[in-house]
Each structure stands twice: as structure tokens, then as C-alpha cells.
Amino acid sequence: xxxxxxxxxxxxxxxxxxxxxxxxxxxxxxxxxxxxxxxxxxxxxxxxxxxxxxxxxxxxxxxxxxxxxxxxxxxxxxxx
Numbered sequence: 001x002x003x004x005x006x007x008x009x010x011x012x013x014x015x016x017x018x019x020x021x022x023x024x025x026x027x028x029x030x031x032x033x034x035x036x037x038x039x040x041x042x043x044x045x046x047x048x049x050x051x052x053x054x055x056x057x058x059x060x061x062x063x064x065x066x067x068x069x070x071x072x073x074x075x076x077x078x079x080x
Contacts, residue, residue: 021052030060032072042074 062070
């Protein structure tokens with residue numbers, strides 16, 4: 001039986017290597033998790049580094065408030 005479109009998308013998502021920008025655990029640094037390709041792309045430009053820093057700040061603020069998830073904007077425009 002062929003996979004549904006949503007299942008194919010989930011397979012693709014799980015095969016990606018997800019990490020923080022520093023490579024350390026988010027629980028220690030407060031950084032956001034994102035696909036490695038996205039992090040490399042963001043770190044390559046000044047605007048990208050600024051966007052990553054803003055996302056990390058939003059994540060740290062949300063974590064400080066006791067929230068599990070933060071709306072940091074890195075995944076904006078992606079279907080969920």
C-alpha cells in the first residue's frame with residue numbers, strides 16, 4: 001500500500017539531522033532545534049545570524065516562563 005502524502009512528509013522530516021546551532025543540548029543552552037541544513041544556511045549570513053539569535057532569545061524567554069514550546073519564527077511558512 002503506497003504511503004499518503006502526509007506520511008511521506010513525516011518520513012522526510014524524521015530523516016533530517018536536527019540540532020542546535022552550537023551542537024550542544026538545548027536544555028543546557030536554551031537554543032532552538034532546527035535541521036542542520038537550515039542552521040548552516042542561517043549562520044552563513046549576517047541577517048541569518050540575527051534571525052537565529054532572535055529565535056534563541058524567544059526560546060529562552062518561553063523556557064524561563066515554563067513553556068515547553070516557543071513561537072520563534074524559524075519554521076514560519078512551513079505547513080504543520
